[in-house]
Amino acid sequence: MIDKQLFSLSGIKKVTIMLVGLTVLQAFMILFQGKYLALALVKTWHLRPLNLLGPLIGLFFAAFIGRHLINWVKSIVLDRFANQASQSLREQLLTKLFHVGPSLVAKQGTGNLVTMALDGIDEVDNYLTLILNKMLNMMIIPWILLIYIFTLDVKTGVVLLLVVPIVILFMIILGFAARDKADKQYAGYQLLSNHFVDALRGLSTLKLLGISKQYANNVYSVSESYRKQTMAVLRIAVLSTFALDFFTTLSIAVVAVFLGLDLLNGKMPYFPALASLILAPEFFLPLRDFSSDYHATLNGKNAMQAIRQLLALPEATQRQALTSLTTFGANDELEFKHVNVSYENNNEHDLADFSFKVHGFQKIGVMGPSGSGKSTLINTLGGFLLPEVENGGQILLNGQQVPHLSQEQWQNNFVYMPQKPYLFHATIGQNIAFYQPKASREAITAAAENAGLTIWLKQLPAGLDTVIGEGERGISGGQAQRIALARAFLDRKRRVLLFDEPTAHLDIETEAALKETMLPLFKDHLVFFATHRLHWMQEMDQIMVIEAGRLVEMGTPQQLQQKQGAYTQLMTQMKGAKL
Amino acid sequence: MRNPFQPLKKDNWVKPYMKKYKGLLCLILVLGLLTFFCGAALMFNAGYLISRAAQRPDNILLIYVPVVLTRAFGIGRPTFRYVERLTSHNWVFKVTSDLRKRLYLTLAKDAAFFQQHFKTGDILALLADDIGHLQNLYLRTIFPTLISWFLYIIIVIVLGYFSWFFALGMALLLAIIVFLLPLVSIAVTSARVMQKKQLTQQLYTDLTDNVMGVADWVISGRENDFIAKSQPTLKALRKETLATKRFEWRRDFCIQFVFAIISVALLLWTNRYFTTSPAAVNWAAAFVLSLFPLIDAFAPVSQGVEEWPIYMSSVTRLNNLKPQEQALPQQAKLPTTVPPISFQHVEFAYPNEPNIINNFNLNVTAGEKLAILGQTGMGKTTLLDLLLGDLQAQKGAITIAGVPVAALQEQRKELIGMLDQKPFLFNTTVRNNIRLGNLEKTDQEIDEALKAVQLGPLMARLPKGADTVVEEDGARFSGGEQQRLALARLIVQDAPIILLDEPTVGLDPITEKALLHTIFSVLAGKTIIWVTHHLQGIQNADQIIFLEHGKINMQGSPHTLYQENARFRKLYALDSGE
Known part of the structure; x- marks a missing residue:
């Protein structure tokens, strides 16, 4: 369950130790929150006046606030760690790209690499922010609470303890069932989910073929069958959340009934029963939190794996x-x-x-x-x-x-000129001087002249300072080649x-x-x-x-x-x- | 600050669908409410149950009802939640189908608009994403917010039954969480969302420069610059992200702080209100305990609402799609024999640009093969768009068999077929792709067309033959094969006029030569207008024109031009490598 690649990150030890400390502290805050709430309610139940509740309410309030203050501190710690780790990963990725060069781009695809460096790293960041905290919460908080609950009422403790493996078992079974169902439909699924963009991109072709209006019904019916298929998968996928929900809620109900019966028979006093009841939902909370963010973390985990694989690729030595x-x-x-x-x-x-x-x-x-x-x-x-x-x-x-x-x-x-030279998002002058960023303005102008760009440049209001590249004005194939040629004229x-x-x-x-x-x-x-x-x-x-x-x-x-x-x-x- | 709700004022992409499926929408809200109600009721009941049991009543029947209810709520909560999640997803997907069809039809309406704005796949993907954003708008913002509002009203009314003074206090405290903090969240984040979007775009550009230009970076040896390039953007982006996060941390703490005050207030109130008698006191724990499950309903509202600006930019973009439907004149009907084409004194300019076509005159006789040459940007493709009627000339007349093209739009697919640089193949089987040319053709006729374009042997080699899926962008097939598939589609369409827009650009000369040979042999007898970038296969043309600055500057048959025109001879020599 623990992702081994996490251990390779620098600073993970320090952060983990810090988080463990904070989480233990937080577990006690939760414990006190429940305990003092129960104690205050017991006083009310005994028809005691308000002034006797005062200190208990104060302690409850302090524990409640303390619990959330710790959350705040944890957020700061985790954010700093995740940011450092993901930035360093991005830097490593770029360094790798530089050292492996165009063959890496050819292998991975341009879009793929940009997405990896942009969204992939963000997903890793998110993953790192979530995973450590959720894992540690799950590994620490319930057990501290459970020990306390055992001291209050053994039966409640046993019920809660038994539910955990049942919940996990059901979630695993249902998780597999959902994956199976999704796998079976996968091929058709992909086709359906991409159908809409495909239809939009093919719209001009459909118009030429005179069937663009008819095709609208096709768009609708494909979208509808996509809905039906997705719902079929969701019905099972959501079942695993249902199982978690069902068993945890039901076990609270069961605990309440057990406690009620024991109280009725005089086997236990009011306070331990109330405190157990209050703490029972808190016992399950970390497990719920973990499962609700599970999918978000899965993407980050996979992104991290993909990036690490890429970083392990061989690169040229003896340069x-x-x-x-x-x-x-x-x-x-x-x-x-x-x-x-x-x-x-x-x-x-x-x-x-x-x-x-x-x-x-x-x-x-x-x-x-x-x-x-x-x-x-x-x-x-x-x-x-x-x-x-x-x-x-x-x-x-x-x-x-x-x-x-x-x-x-x-x-x-050497100067390299492919079929379509790449133009950077920069001015024409900077593009020409790409191999020699320190070249003088005169030299760049002369190179542009030699490359036959002068007439065109004169038509541009900003001349050599016109910004080109991604998202800027389009450049024809011939001009792009001339800009690349100017690089060669510039660098003798x-x-x-x-x-x-x-x-x-x-x-x-x-x-x-x-x-x-x-x-x-x-x-x-x-x-x-x-x-x-x-x-x-x-x-x-x-x-x-x-x-x-x-x-x-x-x-x-x-x-x-x-x-x-x-x-x-x-x-x-x-x-x-x-x- | 701009009003964040502005996009919804004149909206017709979100609200109509909430009306259309209002029955299901109400069901979702009711289910959502029931989920939280059961959660709260479970703790309420349990609290009452053990309090009452602790008083050790003589009769076990006195706690029988709470015992049963506890189980019922225990089962009810997860069940309602399960049904609610499925219903809401189903609802959203239903709306998605409607939205997709609508977006498709909106874009299909206006040819010229589409040509100018939507040629790049990026914008199309962006619009498709917008619909995805609307899904999240419903699931993450609208539903939870509405449910929290209803819950808020119910809670205030219930408390009002006991004490209007306490209810008022609670109403104010909860209002901080349900109304005030969400509004503050929008106000604080909407400016940042825009800023972040810009920075992300900048980062995308930086990284694209790194990836696409990597060969030049390596050659230049500027490794430090390469790494440093995206640093300023990353730093700025980090600053924004951190500022947003800090706000969120603070806000989430505030929410919990308010809940802490609410629970203390509840403790104090129940101590005063229910300590009148031993019977009443059992309600104290019930009230206090029921608060905690409700925190889950209120706490996430701000987070959901925070994403509002992102969704609103999608809503705005969709609402701004206002296609200009072209008003067509009375439609004529031509026989589908091969017609002549004529351009008379045609002038055309794109908005805010000088004329790209200037007093252009041309006659193409029935069955003639015309080749158009000229440098990029000289208006070759514009001429084809004008002939198709996708663009309208500002002056002059374009006619097919004497009828203006605008009057032939309904019959267009029977008259004109087109093959362009990169034919679009749909991600379905070969046969389905070809059948799009004419939906009534039999499998046999399609197979004949495949044979005519010399794809017979290739189809025979494929395990699934003509039922092979072409994959996205036709990726299963090479460039030349894709053109042949599109050519088979043209054969099936069987229009008398064929427009070829540089169909061989990017192909190697041997493939090009063979493809041109097939094109001109299967399309013999039709009127062909062929835009080409060089002179390979030019002997297939009856007439060649060279476009320059919107006018014809060389014209004639290949042989006459070769004999009489020195410039043509020079280009021809260059092209044939002599």
Whole structure:
């Protein structure tokens, strides 16, 4: 029942000890609250005047207030602890993200990771706030009360003690029954619960098909069958609360009757009976509290588990292994020798026995059918994917062997441009200067000019200071590529360019204009350019043709053309009919 | 401060449904009241029972009634609670079905509105969430609050029977818990709720920048900046959260403090009121003990009401949905033969923007294949929306076989079919998706359409064939396959005019080539308007136009353009890699 992962949190011991102390104190407050209330009522019952009640009422009042003051203190302690623990978890998560990089995002999905860092952490926070307190309450308060009740009346104590296992047993049985029922319906359930959003998103399609009005009845009837299914599950799920409620309430009723009969027969005096009756509901209260928050805590528990799993993922080590490269220059060399790369859960290699060597500022075109491994190569070159350590593959930079390209020195040397460059929620200027936040305004303006952004920037009222990105003004695909290009123009020390289908989403005119801007940048750079667009091949010194993860051909365009091999074959497959 | 109840003044998303299902609603309230009544009555009875028993009456029958009642209330409380919970959930789900249908119909009413505001799935998900919020509004705020009010009235009346003076005192004390503190909670938290919402949005943006931009962060080597990015927002958010929590702690303590005073008052009052005779004194414990179960009814009201501002922003958003239903002229009926299309002097601008379409003229003959090219933002998709009648031109006329498109809206699905960049597939079986094109088609006709789009072999490979579920967003199938499924839907729909809005963008050239081949062979004979981003497959077009600034700046057949236009030749060479 106790979640073991809690023990890994720093500061948990101190908080637990503090809480145990407070809870024991609170249990006595509850005990005194009941005791003095009973004593005061006994005085009334004996027809005593008010002034005799005074001290007892005072003590009752003090215990009542003390009990809730302790709650307040506990809240403060727990909040501080939960906040510290969840913030540190968030920080660890971000650090992990930075160290594992894009492959983590690819594996987890963007939405999933953001949700984890945002809502997941909040759920963990909530979980930590609730769980310790509820558990300790349940482990301490009832038992202190029970000992006292035993001293008052053994029979009541026995009844209360017996009810606990019965309640727990029933809750477990009913809990399983509800889960079973829910599991059986799960597939259909998911379909139904997502149906509504699906219908809204498909609305324009439904309009085109002329059935949008008819479909409204479908929306209603699906929602109704969802209601019926949910109610069927709820009827059982709520039963477990019912069982808890039923047995605890009934046991109080039973205790009352037992006490009444004993009193009637003169077996016990009034005070112990009254005190037992008052304390009986308090005995069950922690158990009820625990079960009512059980589901809220379950989400937090699962979120915490998911985050901890993610934190346990392996990350690149030896990121400083590379020492032989400061700025990539005309005489530097990069070599792959029999390199293998696999995505997780894939039996085949995504890059297999991959060997090549490039020297200085060459332009390398990377071609191949869809799914052949072009992106895998670019990701390996960027250090976002790590090659297999077994199988004896080697990556060499200027002859120095490195385990992977997630090398700080290497990563300082290149600019990466994917199909859709990501634009940060910041000004255009800050986006351009992302690799060099300290760049001067003049340098940024010049880079924007080189990237062909000037005319567009002039149309914007705030120019370079226009805020873009998430939730701000939309940027067309062409402009986004130009902003990414400006980064390369700005940072002259980065002499390697990695392109992964940068123009795949652009229309032909935009692509033609962008090409004019890009070609001058290629000069004095080592370029890897993966694309489906054939015209880029004319600009390349070397072309790699990849098929099913293997480098099948490499050479100058002329050589490959003459060879009439994989390259020419691919060209024919891709080319349209001639006009 | 803005009035927190303002959204309910002109509301028609919450109140009408409370009226519509008022019978069940009353039942829920009665059940809720009975639950608390039984809880209090159990302790009342038990208190009386043992007090009376302690006096050792000679006749056991004197405590027989309380004994029976104690058991009855003991069973009654959990039973009523169980039934109440089920009834209230059932009620809320019923209302949800109504609300969903209504939201759906509201959004379906207005095409142009929908096009402009709801293209992104985010807003749709937001609206769907709003309905979820309404569920909580009922379950967590409205029901418990109403029940506490009724209980309050009953308690005051019952006490008034014994002593109007004491009842007045209790009424005032309880009013602090039932009315005053909830109002204070709304006042204190509503400003914070908004502030927190903004900060959460900011945090979302920060984290998205971290996650989506992680490649650039790694390359830049700015690890410290990466971690520090969200720190200011987190700090501000923590400050707000802590302030809210502190208020809640203080408030919850106040509530308990008031209950402490109430119990002391009860002790004092019962001591004065019931000590007149040994018979009366047994009621003292009964009254005092019945207070404690009632705390559960009153204490959580403030907490439930605190969420009011969140719910009200959902209520406001739903109430603000006011679709402009387009007034359609007298509807015409065209035969479903292949018609010509004409644009005459068309001008169009989106609200508060310059014209995107300027004095645009175009004739498409029956059965012609027209390709439209142009850079992003030049109005290609706008032209298609105008032709569909989803947007209305400010000037000029758009006609199909001489009839204005506005007069053909009721017949639209028989006339126009469309394939866009990412076809929408519903999360149901392949066959159901295709049947949406024409609900009367038989399984056999659907299978033929699947074969026509070359999906026959794929369907044969799937264990469930055409009964395979496509999964959310068609995720079961690749981009090219999804387009082919949508194409099969078009075949089943069998409209004479087909609009293609960049159906091959994002596909690799080999897939693209094959898809275009299928599209033009199965749709031969129809009038096709094809918006495309490059020149692959352009030989399928009879006529090409290049749009620039809302006008045609190049026009002609592919062959003429290739021979006569240098710019076209350059683009063509680029596209074919020569």
